[in-house]
Amino acid sequence: MIEGLLREYQKELLLKNNVKTTIERKLYQVKTFLKWCNSQNIELSGINSADIEIYLLQKSTKRGVQVQNREVIHHFFDICINRGILFENPAAEISIRTTTEERQFSVPSIEEISRITERIRMVDTLTALRDYAMFEMAFGSGARIGELVSLDIEDVNITEKTTMLKGKGRGEKKCRFVPLTDVSVKAIQEYITRRNALNGALFISVTGKRMTVSAIYQRFKLWSAWNPHLFRKAFCTCMARNGCSCEMLSRLLGHNQASTLNHYSHLTTADLHNNLHRSHPRSPSFSAMN
Template structure:
């Protein structure tokens, strides 16, 4: 059959990878799977020779991989899998051109699809408040520290590394401001909300003195009197979320995302939020506007009588 010509060329290419390139067995197996899918796609379009393939055919192949076919039980591939398949396809076409099987490498200009833009996960205000409340369990020094840490993370939108690297002198409770050191050594002065300032003050007065065992500049201390680690700070949040009864995964970045989303929901300008988050570009911050637009769309579709 004519269609076997492409299959034979795939076998020839895989032999080339194995013998001449010394490719790992797993790589060859992966390429074989991807190229079998590609050759089946070409055959279904009536293309039986590589000389008949165009750049548009390669692009359409990627679109089909992303779309899938629910009726035929074909699952859509993730962007990472599509990009991997394209690598195999491009190498195959490059090999065919170098071997003189085709005159032109039609896959040369095809680029992998952009990864889907993942929206940051944020929590509703009531769930954030529940986590903050769950962090408190009396006047125990660590409980005071945990509440102060989580209040500050949510109040300032700080990264976990920024919070754990804080020294006592970095926070000004009188003027309710904190100096955060972000990526690339950049510094920014961020306002501190009233509840967060009160929680930090309570920790400094009644909690930290019981934890500190030697001269230590760090604001947040562990049980041995040293600087609290990022891993331990992460566990503080996870424990509080479990106590609050949340059945979803949370991370310190969840509070940062919630901080940004709640500000924008409240009418804050995106450039102000950019400065508060310490983003170098407003483009990075604008992903949060997609979250709020999605929220508005959901409210509209459920509340407006003519939305559907």
């Protein structure tokens, strides 16, 4: 029975356009929870909200981890309800509170990012040039680490100063075009010129293969105390503080589902460029206005 439920859960994840790594992670989380229930002699049909709360607290004290596991368990129990194994979802009653400490997060400032990129620029190697371009892409466009991995040279339009980012999920509907700062464009152009490359993966390892998520993460940690996602948060923070509208920022970050992008149809590429060049500290017009 459990195997059948897991297969059905996996099918639903595929239908929702989850990427392979997300599906594997969610299946692992469900299996870990079911294994814990078995160790506690708790039958699937007898699980209640108190059991789930105990599991979540034992799993981690971090709210983010608890929320993620709770959502996965909730989704799995929805399938159990559809199959008639449960009549109500015990995970629906669970509310995970945010502490004051967890609401606060630290992101690198523009001064810290400048110090990091200046230090990278002092090293005259192809690897350092690649890392510099990665840092500028993460901060200059708010790209996710997975989007940095999947970037191809053909995705970057040097002339129009735009790039296509392949977002979370599958298919063309998950792709978005975003403008690039002048610094990002110059860094990418210098890197691909030095590589003498015209197509293929933008960021490659010393062996010539496309860099992995783990490899990019390690390069960020080598040069700084910050992981790549915090550079995405720094992008968001800088843009918001300097007047970028919420709807424009949401589009730049790719936070919207394809079904909710219709009300953004009146926004043009020029609108995106104007907002970026007015709000991002890497843009020449930003310096002139401030």
